[in-house]
Amino acid sequence: MTTPALEIEHLTKTYRNGVRALRGVDLRVEEGEFFALLGPNGAGKSTTIGIICSLVRKSGGRVAVFGHDIDHEMEAAKSCIGLVPQEFNFNQFEPVEEIVINQAGYYGISRRRARPRAEACLRQLGLWDRRRVMARELSGGQKRRLMIARALVHEPRMLILDEPTAGVDIEVRRSMWAFLRETNARGTTIILTTHYLEEAEALCRRVAIIDHGRTIENSAMRDLLMQLHMETFILNTREALAEVPAVEGYTLRRVDEHTLEADVERDRSVNGLFEQLSRQGVHVLSMRNKSNRLEELFLRRVGRAGA
Amino acid sequence: MTPSQQGAAFLTLLIKECLRFLRIWVQTVLPAAVTMSLYFLIFGGLIGSQLADIHGLRYMDYIVPGVILMAVINNSYANVVSSFFSAKFQRHVEEMLVSPMPDWLIVAGYTAGGMARGLVVGVAVTAVAAWFTDLRVHSWPVVIAVGLLTTMLFALGGFINALFARSFDDISIIPTFVLTPLTYLGGVFYSIDMLPGFWQQASRLNPVLYMVSAFRYGMHGVADVPLAVSFALIAGFVVVLFAAAVWLLRRGVGVRG
Ligand SMILES: Nc1ncnc2c1ncn2[C@@H]1O[C@H](COP(=O)(O)OP(=O)(O)OP(=O)(O)O)[C@@H](O)[C@H]1O
Ligand SMILES: [Mg+2]
Numbered sequence: 252m253t254t255p256a257l258e259i260e261h262l263t264k265t266y267r268n269g270v271r272a273l274r275g276v277d278l279r280v281e282e283g284e285f286f287a288l289l290g291p292n293g294a295g296k297s298t299t300i301g302i303i304c305s306l307v308r309k310s311g312g313r314v315a316v317f318g319h320d321i322d323h324e325m326e327a328a329k330s331c332i333g334l335v336p337q338e339f340n341f342n343q344f345e346p347v348e349e350i351v352i353n354q355a356g357y358y359g360i361s362r363r364r365a366r367p368r369a370e371a372c373l374r375q376l377g378l379w380d381r382r383r384v385m386a387r388e389l390s391g392g393q394k395r396r397l398m399i400a401r402a403l404v405h406e407p408r409m410l411i412l413d414e415p416t417a418g419v420d421i422e423v424r425r426s427m428w429a430f431l432r433e434t435n436a437r438g439t440t441i442i443l444t445t446h447y448l449e450e451a452e453a454l455c456r457r458v459a460i461i462d463h464g465r466t467i468e469n470s471a472m473r474d475l476l477m478q479l480h481m482e483t484f485i486l487n488t489r490e491a492l493a494e495v496p497a498v499e500g501y502t503l504r505r506v507d508e509h510t511l512e513a514d515v516e517r518d519r520s521v522n523g524l525f526e527q528l529s530r531q532g533v534h535v536l537s538m539r540n541k542s543n544r545l546e547e548l549f550l551r552r553v554g555r556a557g558a
Numbered sequence: 559m560t561p562s563q564q565g566a567a568f569l570t571l572l573i574k575e576c577l578r579f580l581r582i583w584v585q586t587v588l589p590a591a592v593t594m595s596l597y598f599l600i601f602g603g604l605i606g607s608q609l610a611d612i613h614g615l616r617y618m619d620y621i622v623p624g625v626i627l628m629a630v631i632n633n634s635y636a637n638v639v640s641s642f643f644s645a646k647f648q649r650h651v652e653e654m655l656v657s658p659m660p661d662w663l664i665v666a667g668y669t670a671g672g673m674a675r676g677l678v679v680g681v682a683v684t685a686v687a688a689w690f691t692d693l694r695v696h697s698w699p700v701v702i703a704v705g706l707l708t709t710m711l712f713a714l715g716g717f718i719n720a721l722f723a724r725s726f727d728d729i730s731i732i733p734t735f736v737l738t739p740l741t742y743l744g745g746v747f748y749s750i751d752m753l754p755g756f757w758q759q760a761s762r763l764n765p766v767l768y769m770v771s772a773f774r775y776g777m778h779g780v781a782d783v784p785l786a787v788s789f790a791l792i793a794g795f796v797v798v799l800f801a802a803a804v805w806l807l808r809r810g811v812g813v814r815g
Pocket of ligand 2: 296297298299337
């Protein structure tokens with residue numbers, strides 16, 4: 252077996268104020284993966300990331316980054332990681348380009364070599380035109396992108412993003428997705444936390460869920476989604492319906508004149524439903540998932556379904 | 559990190575720190591020049607002209623080394639305490655904490671930045687002093703060595719203060735209640751020979767006295783305490799404070815959750 256990009260065993264953390272943020276987190280991320288780290292607010296995602304990057308001191312357990320144990324080979328471990336933290340943490344009064352060049356410097360890259368790298372990163376994230384501006388003058392979305400540029404300037408083997416798309420508009424989010432996919436395709440391992448589950452579903456091939464400081468799920472996205480036995484679709488019909496059409500093998504509910512909700516079990520095809528509806532002269536104009544599939548699973552796993 | 563990477567990282571910190579205080583020189587360099595020229599004017603010129611010589615020096619000349627050193631001390635301390643505390647406050651200290659820079663390198667980088675500010679201010683105040691009186695230098699090596707060691711010592715003190723500080727109030731407590739009394743009572747404006755017996759002995763517990771004395775020796779060739787004692791003491795403090803700063807940073811005091 253090859254060395255995993257990240258290996259975490261029985262990680263625990265009790266903050267000084269007594270909060271037990273982590274009660275036993277186990278994770279294994281293989282090199283080259285695009286990995287989703289999910290969990291409700293306060294689950295311990297940022298704490299876990301903080302420990303990996305040495306911003307937070309662990310209470311117990313083991314963390315190794317590309318085989319480098321953070322207790323013994325901290326420098327080697329840190330050199331492999333680029334971090335995009337949840338909260339803005341750059342000097343608001345420093346020019347954008349300077350922030351990226353300095354970060355390269357902290358990784359031992361001289362200014363002369365850092366300049367072209369900073370330029371490449373800022374161009375890729377669409378910030379080159381803003382390079383002389385003070386960081387505080389950037390918009391929220393631009394600040395997020397600045398933190399991505401900063402995290403990539405030393406060409407880390409693993410990129411960790413803690414809610415990088417929070418408060419970012421749809422267009423920018425899509426372009427960030429494309430950028431992250433490319434980065435991953437070039438071989439960078441990516442760990443992403445997000446509360447937009449469709450984002451995790453679209454990008455990540457593996458997923459872990461943390462809840463109350465414990466890993467409660469760690470599997471391939473596909474396997475996880477397979478656990479969903481039933482999906483609910485929303486159908487828009489051309490005909491106004493006075494009552495729920497009678498169909499066999501599916502559960503239908505009427506939402507309003509032109510809208511139906513249909514529960515479809517995973518081993519049944521949707522075709523059967525359409526056939527029965529057509530026979531009754533009901534035409535479906537459009538159809539969509541009632542909720543994101545991952546979202547449904549997530550809510551069940553963290554025990555808050557229907558809450 | 560390889561030594562050359564460490565060199566690049568150190569330079570990054572030093573350049574960043576220098577740019578920071580030079581960019582806001584009106585707040586960081588100018589005030590000392592203005593305040594100290596008032597000291598020279600009032601204590602040295604107006605009051606000093608009425609006073610007897612000390613150790614064969616005109617009062618104005620006697621206070622010049624101490625006043626320069628006072629500015630150097632305040633500014634090397636202030637630079638690091640405010641820069642590192644605001645890095646904590648705005649959280650960009652995390653940029654350094656996630657990097658592979660060893661703790662001693664971060665301490666060294668900030669200390670060098672504080673030394674740079676102390677030295678720039680020192681040169682500015684010296685230039686002001688030259689306007690009031692003829693400056694002489696008895697021994698350049700002593701002046702330079704005392705200048706470097708003193709800035710280093712107080713820059714390290716500022717770093718430790720910033721680690722413990724939780725609010726902007728905490729970064730002015732030490733300068734106000736510790737540094738200022740120590741410098742005023744450190745023989746800047748008088749020779750400890752002029753004090754009654756008890757206070758003479760008490761003054762010997764004040765580390766600033768040894769620096770002022772050594773610096774005055776560098777400029778005028780007269781000292782309150784032996785030069786070797788001064789150097790041993792300052793160097794000892796530097797070693798202890800550097801070790802303390804690195805240890806505290808490694809433990810994450812004030813910066814790691
Ligand atoms: N510095 C700290 N001191 C004390 N408690 C903390 C600290 N940081 C986080 N916590 C607590 O630890 C727990 C886990 O927080 P953490 O930030 O890791 O959650 P998260 O999964 O990232 O949540 P979110 O999705 O809201 O970002 C929470 O109960 C939080 O209040
Ligand atoms: Mg978080």
